[in-house]
Amino acid sequence: MFDLAAIQQALRSLQLDAWLLYDFRGLNLLARRVLGFDPNFVPSRRWFYLIPAQGEPKKLVHRIEPGVLDRFPGGKTIYLRWQELEAGVGNLLQGVRRVAMEYAPRNGNPYISRVDAGTLELVRSFGPEIVPSGDLIQMFEAVWDDEQWQMHLEAAKHVRAAFDVGFGFIAEKVRKGQPLTELDVQRRILEHFRAYDLTTYSPPNCSVNANSADPHYEPGASGNSPINAGDFVLLDIWGKLDKPRSVYSDLTWTGFVGDAVPGKYTRVFDIVAASRDAAIQKVRDAYAAKKPLAGWEVDDASRQVIVDAGYGEQYCHRTGHNIGQEVHGNGANMDNLETREERRVLPRTCFSVEPGIYLPGDFGVRSEVDVFVDADGNVHVTGGDPQTAVVPILSAY
Numbered sequence: 001m002f003d004l005a006a007i008q009q010a011l012r013s014l015q016l017d018a019w020l021l022y023d024f025r026g027l028n029l030l031a032r033r034v035l036g037f038d039p040n041f042v043p044s045r046r047w048f049y050l051i052p053a054q055g056e057p058k059k060l061v062h063r064i065e066p067g068v069l070d071r072f073p074g075g076k077t078i079y080l081r082w083q084e085l086e087a088g089v090g091n092l093l094q095g096v097r098r099v100a101m102e103y104a105p106r107n108g109n110p111y112i113s114r115v116d117a118g119t120l121e122l123v124r125s126f127g128p129e130i131v132p133s134g135d136l137i138q139m140f141e142a143v144w145d146d147e148q149w150q151m152h153l154e155a156a157k158h159v160r161a162a163f164d165v166g167f168g169f170i171a172e173k174v175r176k177g178q179p180l181t182e183l184d185v186q187r188r189i190l191e192h193f194r195a196y197d198l199t200t201y202s203p204p205n206c207s208v209n210a211n212s213a214d215p216h217y218e219p220g221a222s223g224n225s226p227i228n229a230g231d232f233v234l235l236d237i238w239g240k241l242d243k244p245r246s247v248y249s250d251l252t253w254t255g256f257v258g259d260a261v262p263g264k265y266t267r268v269f270d271i272v273a274a275s276r277d278a279a280i281q282k283v284r285d286a287y288a289a290k291k292p293l294a295g296w297e298v299d300d301a302s303r304q305v306i307v308d309a310g311y312g313e314q315y316c317h318r319t320g321h322n323i324g325q326e327v328h329g330n331g332a333n334m335d336n337l338e339t340r341e342e343r344r345v346l347p348r349t350c351f352s353v354e355p356g357i358y359l360p361g362d363f364g365v366r367s368e369v370d371v372f373v374d375a376d377g378n379v380h381v382t383g384g385d386p387q388t389a390v391v392p393i394l395s396a397y
Contacts, residue, residue: 002036003140004051004073010139011053011100019100019136020092020123021049028114030102030133030330033141035072043068046085050074050092050099060088086122093126100133109339111330112137134332134343142324142331143348148247149372152323152350155240156249156370156383158196162237163253164397165192166206170227171397174257180227182206182219189237198239201327205236212254213364215317215356231257232265232363233393238327248327250352251383252368255391268311268357268365269390275305275355276367279319279334280381283345287377295332295341295351302355303337311357320352323370347373350382365390 011019021031026042035049045062049069052058057074061067066078077092079085093099101123102114112134120130144152169188173180185206193200202218208225211217212234219225227233238250256265279302286293299319306315318338322331332343334351345351354368367387372380 002034002072004057007034007051007136007140008053010136011051014100014135015098016053016100016131017096017098017128018050018052018093019133021051022101022115022119023047027116028102030112030114030137030141033330034137035069048089048092050096052096058092060085060092089122090126093123093128096128098131099123099128100131100136102133102137103130104132104134109134109341109343111333111339112343135346138331138343138346138349142322142329143346144247144324144350144372145348148245149348149374151241151243151246152249152370152372153382155198155246156251158192158198159237159239159249159251160384162189162192162204162239163235163251165189166204166235166237167233167253167255167391167393168397170233170255170257171393174227174229174394181224182208182211182227183224185227185233185235186219189235193239197242199242200239204238205234207234207236207364208232209363210361212366213358213360213362215358215364215366227257229257229394232390233257234364234366236366236368240325240327245325247325247329247350248323249370249383250323250327250354250368251370252354252366253387253391254365254367255393255396257393259392259395261390261392265363265365265390268359268363269367271306271309271311272355272357272365272367273386273388275302275315275319276353276369276386278302278305279353279355280369280371280379283371283373284379286345287373287379290377293345295334295343295345296336298334298345298353299336299341302334302353306355306357314357314359315355316358317356320354320371323350323352345373347375347377349373 048060240246282301302319318335320334322329335341350372356366358364
């Protein structure tokens with residue numbers, strides 16, 4: 001919900017003069033989220049909304065859509081011609097020295113780069129310094145309220161149970177000698193989701209043997225391998241309650257279709273689990289010491305464990321992503337590989353921790369948990385206890 005007083009307080013705390021929100025035909029999802037736009041409402045003309053650190057906001061809207069920002073406070077200027085648009089932007093920025101926008105220098109963080117270069121040029125032509133709005137976006141888009149935290153916990157309970165459903169289904173079919181594929185497991189987990197009113201933007205992932213060495217393998221799109229005794233299985237499962245404003249749970253476990261897990265899987269899993277736990281501890285230590293923590297620091301803590309074990313080149317993705325109403329949310333990621341994530345790990349935000357080691361042509365191990373920092377700085381790992389060993393599916397189920 002749009003909260004002008006809270007936004008202005010945040011601007012003052014960050015020593016910013018204003019936040020300039022801008023969109024054209026839905027390109028700036030983040031600005032739309034901050035203002036609480038209906039996802040189905042996509043104006044066809046450019047609009048600007050300037051929120052100053054103090055005083056009344058200002059709107060710039062097109063004559064064809066003059067009411068697009070009417071439910072928000074502030075005075076309104078209507079433009080028709082492009083010359084009026086440019087002059088209107090200049091009027092919005094009078095007296096503004098430092099303005100936040102959805103921009104990242106050198107496109108260093110594409111998750112927040114939602115404003116085109118031409119619009120940035122226009123804004124700069126009037127004199128202000130443009131500052132990335134990354135932490136502002138987190139405060140007003142990625143932070144959860146109590147209801148969302150409770151919805152996450154409920155979703156996490158059912159997502160965690162889905163591993164028992166999936167592994168149990170594998171054990172049953174293999175013992176009976178019945179044909180079984182990755183897509184069969186996927187369908188069985190989706191049945192579980194429907195039974196507990198969970199939804200997902202895409203089906204869960206079941207990866208067998210060498211398929212698990214591809215971090216973004218998807219059965220169906222990439223293939224559909226059979227599952228037999230002696231196979232290694234990775235399940236990556238994400239879902240949320242089928243309710244408005246609900247937020248995701250996203251977890252990954254691994255198992256072996258047998259009574260005892262071979263050592264080669266255990267050795268790699270132990271390294272990955274230590275990497276996962278190092279990331280969690282980094283967050284706990286920072287909050288216990290009341291020190292600011294950036295996403296890149298969490299990635300470094302996790303990655304160093306795998307590098308030291310000699311598998312640095314086999315860890316080919318960031319440590320984690322923000323979690324929100326989308327499984328890949330709009331807050332800080334745990335990343336110093338694909339981007340240098342300078343945004344802070346804020347209270348009331350949630351993110352995955354999911355290091356992995358991938359051995360092409362053989363197998364890959366990933367262990368994923370979700371981490372939520374509450375308003376008091378307490379660090380919660382959700383979805384039950386983290387996995388401590390590869391599951392021996394035929395003896396465990």
